[in-house]
Amino acid sequence: xxxxxxxxxxxxxxxxxxxxxxxxxxxxxxxxxxxxxxxxxxxxxxxxxxxxxxxxxxxxxxxxxxxxxxxxxxx
Numbered sequence: 001x002x003x004x005x006x007x008x009x010x011x012x013x014x015x016x017x018x019x020x021x022x023x024x025x026x027x028x029x030x031x032x033x034x035x036x037x038x039x040x041x042x043x044x045x046x047x048x049x050x051x052x053x054x055x056x057x058x059x060x061x062x063x064x065x066x067x068x069x070x071x072x073x074x075x
Contacts, residue, residue: 004051036067
């Protein structure tokens with residue numbers, strides 16, 4: 001992830017953050033074979049997914065409903 005300008009968080013070494021000059025940021029969680037990408041800018045998220053899919057076999061599961069046995073609800 002470092003080659004894509006992400007940095008590990010000090011709280012969890014499987015959580016990566018990339019901050020952009022315009023104030024946007026993307027948070028990426030990796031755990032074994034699960035990945036969660038969070039951010040406000042869908043274009044930047046889609047660009048990241050496109051780049052990562054060149055190196056990894058990935059499947060977009062759509063909006064997250066559950067990760068690591070945690071249920072995600074949106075309001």
